[in-house]
Amino acid sequence: MTFPPSPPLPDPSHAHSLLRSMLLVRRFEEKCAELYTEQKIRGFLHLYIGEEAVATGSIAALERRDSVVATYREHGQALARGVPATTVMAEMFGKQEGCARGRGGSMHLFDAETRFYGGNAIVAGGLPLAVGLALAAHMQGEDRVTACYFGDGAMAEGEFHESMNLAALWNLPVLFCCENNLYAMGTALEVAQAETDLALRATSYGMPAWPVDGMDVLAVEHATRRAVQSVRAGGGPHFLEFRTYRFRPHSMFDPELYRSRDEVAEWKKRDPIVLLANRMREAGILDDAGMDALEAEVAEEVDNSVRFAEEGSWEPVEELTRFVHSDPEVAE
């Protein structure tokens, strides 16, 4: 697959902000992996490392009033959306200062404040919800767009089909963001999908769809801006297939027997952070000192999030049954 030429670099401050956002996700998750080994974080932990350009570039193209629905591999989307690293880390520690009070953990990050509607640990489970958010915007006459993230694996689910059909049928303002990292857990795309051209499949619902180089944050942002503009203008749902790759195993329990080291090494040559940093260096807007300063800034933010999580408190056990129902008077 050859993609169109990468878009030109944006102004230096925006380029820096994209680089910083990707670097934050990378360093934050590297820290998460460490903390997992130390058993500070438990449950399932799915790292986004390698895919940072997708969340960063696409969310940069959204407005504050827009909504985001993601998957169980959603640390990248949460951070890019502006959910504070502190509350995301506290959530993974299970502390009540977490963005879901420690009720959700890594796979169920939520933050109503930034219109981040999860975190969903059911493959394709977020798609109907995202279309529902779009339906609400449509009914209320608001020009919000809902960005809905899911992996290539979700496209084998019935929920994918129903969501695409309803969104297209009712011309709803939703942007389907497929993160095609070539593997549904350990199952390769060609073993799971009868038609592996995922954007082509999306067009069968009558919506505009096209593949995007998911390792190039500038291409991701450019494509998303174009799609969002059209969705917001009443153009109905759009579908972007971000071709990307996860550098790490599926989760912390994956020996990676389904792909070769050579394949991983080949993809790492297109590390999205390195790609952008190199472009910025070539353009003379980033040097070693600048990169070091950025690394230091991000390291401090990550350390700060760990400190916040460590210092956080456990929800009192008396609150076990709180929030089962919204009205405590009728809670059993």
Next chain:
Amino acid sequence: MPVITYRDALNQALAEEMERDDSVFLMGEEVAEYDGAYKVSKGLLEQFGERRIVDSPISELGFAGLGVGAAMVGLRPVIEFMTFNFSILALDQVINAAAKMYYMTGGQIPVPIVFRGPTGAALQLSAQHSQACETWYVHSPGIKLVTPGTPADAKGLLKASIRDNDPVAFMEGELLYNLKGEVPDPDDGDFVIPLGVADVKREGSDVTIVTHGKMVNEALRAAATLEKDGIEAEIVDLRTLRPLDVEAILRSVHKTNRAVYLEEGWPYVGIGSQIVSIIQEEAFDYLDAPVVRVTQADVPMPYAKNLEKIAKPDAARVVEACNRVLYRN
């Protein structure tokens, strides 16, 4: 008091709540142009327009999930399942999204949604169209379950369900839509029945029949037969299965010392299992006999008329069960 059908009572409740609150909308298969498969939404399309009475394609998982998403941002969807049999396709969104959302988000995101439609057997519709679906729903914390057995309860409870801030499954009786009963005149004020309050449909002192939904009517027939034998049965209609009015069950058992649970569903881990468990834990010393359950036979519903008849719980079997706990056989 006006006498109207169960269907019209539901229709009134929908119309009144949609009139009162612009965030309420109805979505489902055939709810608009067709007036609903059971005509519950008759006339609502003309009254409220296609923005609020939404015909969906046959896509239960999809439109149930769209409803949950819309509820997450403040709308109040009423999702009609043509029957709850079809809602089994939608259970991922009901159980994994709607029921868990408020808890999982630490109280950030309530889901004020109603899933409604008929449950239980009709006449010779066989296995896939004749099953009581209560257990699928009531098992999960986070969801409320309402099962009205009369027109008045249908109206008052549907209005309360739509106003509730949590997901509510509202299960109607397919054979009840033409049932007539007294329902307060809309001009006499807002008629709302709070969730979680059982209703004694008949007072008696000899035996308690606890039941819900359509089976309330079967219990009343059984009580009429028993009365001829000099037995006074008390009928406790639970009306909502979550939250459950435990006090009402215990009050009656304390009085009669004998209890029968009647339900349309299967016996295996059915609603009755829960009720029997509560009675033996909370009122063991009051019991003069083991609690007996009357349920559908533990088989998929057969089509043949003779088999269907013996598979379904009915008044005669309730009379037998009452006699058993009274040691009258």
